[in-house]
Amino acid sequence: MRGKESFVQALDITRDAALGMPVITVVGNSEAYVENFKSIVEYDCARVKLLTKKGLLSICGERLEILYYDEEEIAVRGKICNIEL
Amino acid sequence: MWRQQKCVSTYVTVIVKSESAERFLNMCRHKNIIFWEIKSNDDGFTGNITRADFLCLKDICKKTKTTVRISKRHGVRFLLFKYRKHYSFLIGIAAACLVLYFCGLYIWDVSFTGNYKYTSSSLIKYLATLQVHSGMKIKEVDCDGIEASLRNEYSDITWVSAEISGTRLIVHIKENDGAKETEGFASEQRDIVAEKDGIVSSIVTRTGTPKVKKGDSVTAGQILVSGIVDVRNDSGEVINQKYTSADADIMIRMEIPYEETLGYEYEYKHYTGRKITKWIFGVADNDIEVGFSFMKFNQADTVTDSSVLKLTDSFYLPLRKGKKEYLEYEMRSQIYTEEEANQVLVSKFNRYLLDLIENKVQIIDNSVKINNNGSEYKMSGVIVADVPAYAYADITMTVIEGNEETE
Structure with missing residues (x-):
């Protein structure tokens, strides 16, 4: 894995495309978009926990809802308080 | 993607009850079954899913011991199913179709393209005199008749094409681009005569015999270029005359008087x-x-x-x-203040000059001045200009003297 990372670094390829690293986009504190996630580990209105290649990603907040998900991306809407990786 | 589905296709809002909602969602995602607007509740979640995807949930529900219940249906398909036994609904649809069908039998819009000189409203008024108007039956529209009538009525319109598109009658028009009208003399024998008095400032003859040269004074009606071309033998004697259609570019320098008055009030x-x-x-x-x-x-x-x-x-x-x-x-x-009056008169004068230039008149000089005569402002003077003041006329026949002698 380390060898693959250094190979990607040497070729200057973006890591999300080559290694499937998660890409997190947050719009204010109301929407979060996570690309390259593996699965949903936990979901309730206060927390959305996702499994990624870099481990667990936890989005905490209030009145959280999953706006949509597909093979590549998941969108979470609500009052987002913190994001842990 | 889900937004498009929400607008276009039929979808349902479902209440999912499961001990492991996350596992259920992951399995759905694995099988490419998409939920959107998922809201968590005590024993599961609610979300939206398309009708097609909903029908594929059976296996997943069995594996994850999940119950899925429809809470609301969205879309036209469900609406039609719901009202299938309401005959008034069906009658309404049939009536709407009938109304649309009858509307489609008539012309409801008459429009023109390519018209610059003639306004659409004036052309519509003319078509109304031919009993062609909005509200007439499509099968009564005679496109060939409309084309012929417009060409005959408006000499400036050189090409007309009428077409029916849906419930519209579209008339495509091409107007004359401003070239000098030959008024039926194009292929006949003709002379070119002066329309106004003046001095010939330039003459370029293409066909015919020029009767004047640059600098000559001419009067209205005088032949400028004759359509008769003399045919001479080697010794220079006229042996025959050929009648042609005279063609030339002639400019006549003349003075155009200009006068415009403007009241104080x-x-x-x-x-x-x-x-x-x-x-x-x-x-x-x-x-x-x-x-x-x-x-x-x-x-x-x-x-x-x-x-x-x-x-x-x-x-x-x-x-x-x-x-x-x-x-x-x-x-x-x-x-009017003096400044305002000057502005109004000058703008009118400029418009007049522009009209002249559009009619291929070349302005050489002008001596137009504004005077205040105590009761009104008066702009007057003379514009010196080169004007294509010529017209076509029937050829003036002359008798060849030599031929008389031979007879």
């Missing part, structure tokens, strides 16, 4: 700012105004902005909507 519309807006709804040629106001205007301009309702670009309906604004004004009179 003028009236103008002063808009008070008060207006009444009314909505208009029209069926065929009848308009109904909707709106009420306590205000009453003595003098008002009316501004109407209406549009014909249409289903597609070519399927116009006999319905019109828009709004009508009444803008109150009062007439006021004012005295």
Whole structure:
């Protein structure tokens, strides 16, 4: 894995495309978009926990809802308080 | 993607009860079954799913011991199913189809393309005299007749094509681009004669025999280029005459008098700012105004902005909507200052010059001046210009002297 990372670094390829690293986009504190996630580990209105290649990603907040998900991306809407990786 | 599905396809809102909602969602994602707007609740979640995806949930529900219940259906398909036994609903649909069918049998919009000189409203008025108007039956429209009538009525229109597109009658027009009219003399034998008095400033003859040269004074009616071309033998004697269609570019220098007066006092519309807006709804040629106001205007301009309702670009309906604004004004009179009067007169003079230039007149000089004669402003003087003041005339026959002798 380390060898693959250094190979990607040497070729200057973006890591999300080559290694499937998660890409997190947050719009204010109301929407979060996570690309390259593996699965949903936990979901309730206060927390959305996702499994990624870099481990667990936890989005905490209030009145959280999953706006949509597909093979590549998941969108979470609500009052987002913190994001842990 | 899910937004498009929400708008276009039929989808259902479901209540999912599961001990492991996350596992259920992951399995759905693995099978490419998409939920959107998922909201968590005590024993599961609610979300939206398309009808097709909903029918694929059976296996996943069995594996994850999940129950899925529809709480709401969305989309036309469900609506039609719900009202399948309401005969009034079916009758309404049938009636709408019939109305659309009958609307499609008539012309509801007459439009013109390519017309610059003649306005659409004047052409529509002319077509009305031919019994061609909005509201007539499509099968009664004679496109060939319309084309022929327009070509005969308007000499400037060189090409006409009428087509019926849906419920529209579209008339494509090509107007003459401003080239000098030959007025039927194009292929016949003709002379070129002066239309006005002046001095020939340039003459370029293409066909015919020039009778004047640059610098000659000419009077109206004088032959400038004759259509008769002499055929001479080697010794220079005229042995025959050939009749041709004279063709030349001739400019005649002449003085054009100009006079324009402007009174001291003028009236103008002063808009008070008060207006009444009314909505208009029209069926065929009848308009109904909707709106009420306590205000009453003595003098008002009316501004109407209406549009014909249409289903597609070519399927116009006999319905019109828009709004009508009444803008109150009062007439006021004012005295021109000298500067204002100069501006008005100069702008009128410039417009006059532009009109001349558009008619291929070359302006050489002008001695136009503005005078204040105590009762009004007067702009007068003379414009010196090169004018293509020539016309075509029937050829003037002459007898060859040599031929008389031989006979």
